[in-house]
Amino acid sequence: MTLSETVPAPPQALNxxxxxxxxxxxAARRPDQVALRSPDDAFSLTFAQLERRLAATASLLHDxxxxxxxxxxxxxxxxxxxxxxxxxAMLLGATPFSLYNTSPAEQIAFVMGDAGNRLVVxxxxxxxxxREAAGDGVRVVGLDELGGGDEDFDLERHWRAVAPEDLLTxxxxxxxxxPPKGVELTHANMLAELRGMHAAVPxxxxxxxxxxxxxxHVADRWGSHYSxxxxxxxxxxxxxxxxxxxxxxxxxxxxxxxxxxxVWEKLKAALESSGAAALPPEQLKARLxxxxxxxxxVGAAPMPVDVLEFFAARGMPICEVWGMSETxxxxxxxxxxxxxxxxxxxxxxxxxxxxxxxxELLVRGPLVMAGYRNRPDLTAxxxxxxxxxxTGDVARIDDDGYVWIVDRKKExxxxxxxxxxxxxxxxxxxxxxxxxxxxxxxxGDRRPYNVALLVLDPDTAxxxxxxxxxxxxxxQDEVDAANAHLSxxxxxxxxxxxxxxxxxxxxxLTPTMKLKRRPIAExxxxxxxxxxx
Numbered sequence: 001m002t003l004s005e006t007v008p009a010p011p012q013a014l015n016x017x018x019x020x021x022x023x024x025x026x027a028a029r030r031p032d033q034v035a036l037r038s039p040d041d042a043f044s045l046t047f048a049q050l051e052r053r054l055a056a057t058a059s060l061l062h063d064x065x066x067x068x069x070x071x072x073x074x075x076x077x078x079x080x081x082x083x084x085x086x087x088x089a090m091l092l093g094a095t096p097f098s099l100y101n102t103s104p105a106e107q108i109a110f111v112m113g114d115a116g117n118r119l120v121v122x123x124x125x126x127x128x129x130x131r132e133a134a135g136d137g138v139r140v141v142g143l144d145e146l147g148g149g150d151e152d153f154d155l156e157r158h159w160r161a162v163a164p165e166d167l168l169t170x171x172x173x174x175x176x177x178x179p180p181k182g183v184e185l186t187h188a189n190m191l192a193e194l195r196g197m198h199a200a201v202p203x204x205x206x207x208x209x210x211x212x213x214x215x216x217h218v219a220d221r222w223g224s225h226y227s228x229x230x231x232x233x234x235x236x237x238x239x240x241x242x243x244x245x246x247x248x249x250x251x252x253x254x255x256x257x258x259x260x261x262x263v264w265e266k267l268k269a270a271l272e273s274s275g276a277a278a279l280p281p282e283q284l285k286a287r288l289x290x291x292x293x294x295x296x297x298v299g300a301a302p303m304p305v306d307v308l309e310f311f312a313a314r315g316m317p318i319c320e321v322w323g324m325s326e327t328x329x330x331x332x333x334x335x336x337x338x339x340x341x342x343x344x345x346x347x348x349x350x351x352x353x354x355x356x357x358x359x360e361l362l363v364r365g366p367l368v369m370a371g372y373r374n375r376p377d378l379t380a381x382x383x384x385x386x387x388x389x390x391t392g393d394v395a396r397i398d399d400d401g402y403v404w405i406v407d408r409k410k411e412x413x414x415x416x417x418x419x420x421x422x423x424x425x426x427x428x429x430x431x432x433x434x435x436x437x438x439x440x441x442x443x444g445d446r447r448p449y450n451v452a453l454l455v456l457d458p459d460t461a462x463x464x465x466x467x468x469x470x471x472x473x474x475x476q477d478e479v480d481a482a483n484a485h486l487s488x489x490x491x492x493x494x495x496x497x498x499x500x501x502x503x504x505x506x507x508x509l510t511p512t513m514k515l516k517r518r519p520i521a522e523x524x525x526x527x528x529x530x531x532x533x
Contacts, residue, residue, distance in 0.1 A: 008204045013231040014195050018187040019168055020091050020159035022194075023230040026205075027051050030233045033206060036080035037237050039248045043080045047233065050084070056149030057088035058158070064119055064141065068093030068161065071170065073112055073120035073138075075099045075130050078211050078220075078238035081143055083229055085121050086215075090168065091159040097170035097182075098216035100512075101126065102505030107180070108133035111172050114182050114374055121146065164188040170373060171218045171325040182373030183218075183325040190226050192366035193328040196348030200333050201295055201319070203232065207255030208292075211238040212245040217512055219300065222329035223258060243459070250289035257290060258297030261307070261428065262513065264318065268310050269435040269460055281315035290316060295336060297321055300512065302405065302424050304432040305341045306485075312341075320344050322405060326382065326389055328367040332403045343402040353397060354388065360409050361395035362388040411517060413444045421490050426450065427515075429485055430492070434478035435460035436471075439502045439509070441520050442492070443528055451531040452479070452495040453524055455502050466497040494531045498524070 012029060013022035027035070031048035038044070045053060066072060072089045074096055076082045082098075089096040097115055099108055108130060112120065121141045122130045131140050168187045172180040211224035228234040234255070239248045246267065249257065267288075271277040276284060285291040296311070299321040311318050322344035323330040332353075334345035347353050351365035364387045371379035383389050394406040406412075407422035414420050423442040430440040430452060438457030444450035454475060456466055464471045475497055483491040502508040508520050521528065 007202045010195075010198050010202070011205050011231050011233070013233075014191070014198060016191065017164050018159075018162045018166070019190055019226055019230055020093075020162045020187070022191070022226075023087060023091070024051075024156075024159065026230055026233045030206065033233060034235045035229060035233075036083055037235060038080055039237055039239065039244075039251065045080065045084075052151045053084055054088045054091060055153045055155045056151045057084055057146055058092050058155050059150040059153035060146050060148070061085075061089055061094075061119070062092060062153070064139070066092055066094050066119060068158070069167075070094045070119075071115040071117035072096045073099055073115065073117045074215070075101065075108070075120060075122035075126045076143075076215065077101060077123060077240040078213075078215060079240055080236075080238055081146075082215055082238065083225060083236065085143075085146060086225065087230070091155050091162075093158055093162045093166065095167045095169060097172070098214070098221070099130075100172075100214055100216045100505060102503070102511050104505070105129050105133040109135065110179055111182070112138055114172075114180075115170055162187065164191070165370075167370065169221060171221065172216065173325055181375060181378060184370040184373055185328055186370050189328040189367060189369065190222070192350065193222060193330065193348075194227055194231050196350060196367070197227070197330060197333070199349050200335055200346075203256060203294055205232045205234070207232065207234045207294075208252050209234040209236050210245065210249055210252050210254050210257065211236055212242050212248075213259070214511060218323075218325045218329045219258070219260075246288065250287070253289045253292050255292055256295040256297075257293050258295075258299070260300045260513070261298055261303040262301075262431070264298055264303065264307055264311065265432050266457070266459065268307055268432070273435055273460070277310075277314070281313075284314055285316060295319065297333075299323065299330070299344075301514075302422075302428045304428050307432050308339075308341045312339075322393075322403060323367075324391060326369045326391075327363060328369070331363055331367060340402050343398075343404050345403065346401045347403070353403065355395060355397060356390075358409070359394040359396075359406065361391045361393045361403070361405075363391060364388045413442070413450070414446065415444050415450070415489065416446060416448045421450075421487075426482075426486060426490050426492070427452075429482040430454070430479065433481040433485075434474075436464070436475055437478055439515075441508075441515055441517065443521070443531075447532060449493040450490065451528065452492045453520065453527060454479075454495050454497050455500065456497065458501060466499050472497055496527050496531060498527070 013025045016022035027047040035047045035050045036045045086096045164187050171183040209228035213220035229236050237252050296318045298318050319334040321330045321333040332345045332347050354362040368389045392409045396404050426442045427440040439455040441453045505511045
């Protein structure tokens with residue numbers, strides 16, 4: 001699973017001025033290849049068929065009043081039609097954006113109010129909550145209303161009017177500390193991302209990709225939509241139910257695959273518990289469906305080194321990356337064959353990195369967003385007068401240019417003895433030390449020692465009672481295993497196994513499964529106090 005000695009030529013789409021041109025270039029070069037398909041092949045479009053479907057869908061959106069510069073909301077699961085509707089809107093010069101499927105009506109209303117969209121396309125299952133949030137000024141359009149259309153619609157006239165500096169999409173941050181912010185990304189931003197990643201990790205076109213991360217997250221938008229479909233001309237298979245992702249991976253045998261750390265941690269636990277981890281590497285890769293994958297990636301949170309080592313030892317080296325919504329996705333990546341476990345790699349071409357006096361990582365270059373929608377004040381705070389984006393991450397850069405993320409600037413624990421430590425790294429270790437712990441929140445700021453609130457994994461610990469002493473004892477074994485890899489000051493002295501389930505978009509987790517630390521501290525104040533009693 002290494003790049004071939006012959007470096008693949010850049011896709012022709014990377015020469016485009018806009019993502020519209022990139023998509024049309026790719027479609028013209030691969031007319032007979034399948035562009036989009038459902039796992040059961042009930043839905044399948046070649047690139048030639050996709051071109052016609054895009055024109056027809058764009059004609060319907062145009063009839064509904066969508067024009068250049070307008071925002072279009074999408075509340076859809078991972079399905080082929082998402083890519084059709086989003087791309088059709090983009091080709092009209094509009095700015096499509098996705099809503100997290102787990103968002104309550106109040107948050108949907110806030111996001112659509114901020115985006116200013118007058119149309120939203122949604123699944124039937126989300127119709128009620130979207131209509132509740134939409135109000136009088138937004139028309140809710142079902143997917144069934146976007147059937148038919150005029151395949152002879154003059155779409156080229158619209159997409160050729162799109163300029164590199166025009167907005168491509170909005171990515172709404174998950175809002176760990178306040179209301180979501182709308183990150184404005186331009187066509188030029190995304191093309192810089194695509195060119196930078198190809199220079200760092202050059203891959204062949206015409207492969208296979210599985211889409212399962214939320215489409216509202218910048219990782220799936222970059223990976224599945226703009227990169228896989230529009231630039232490389234991969235066949236994209238969306239998966240509506242993320243619990244089925246590896247069943248689909250085994251069927252599709254993707255040529256590249258990436259996920260958040262929890263995806264890899266749960267896969268490791270499943271392989272160990274089933275005994276499959278002992279299989280010879282080639283047999284194991286074939287069983288998983290990763291035997292033809294040329295690149296494996298992980299990002300969005302720290303990945304424990306032992307998980308990286310586990311997969312590398314089985315012929316599946318994973319490249320850790322780092323980036324933000326505000327940077328069009330990836331800024332740094334480990335290169336295949338030059339990976340340093342625990343590091344997020346080196347920067348993409350054209351990006352400057354700097355460590356401020358307080359340890360914060362600053363970045364500058366063509367990947368930095370146009371700004372936050374409707375919030376020039378927040379934009380000015382995030383991007384200084386010299387163009388440096390203040391990331392909020394504390395990091396270090398070694399002599400070879402590899403970046404090492406320490407933690408979020410505002411989330412560092414400073415205990416009562418003045419020791420600094422990273423809760424995210426401790427939490428990652430807890431979740432990777434066995435199959436039972438699904439979520440962990442470490443507390444210790446201004447406290448004498450660290451404690452943890454733990455939640456059982458709904459899959460690997462299904463049916464177990466968190467109050468059962470035998471279950472607590474098994475969790476204690478996992479905590480002890482984690483502590484063995486932590487310094488004494490980092491170790492968890494006491495913990496509580498909660499009976500509640502933490503779900504994305506709930507009180508404790510953002511839609512992208514980041515911890516809402518302040519709400520957690522308030523909601524579980526009694527449990528935390530008891531751990532220090």
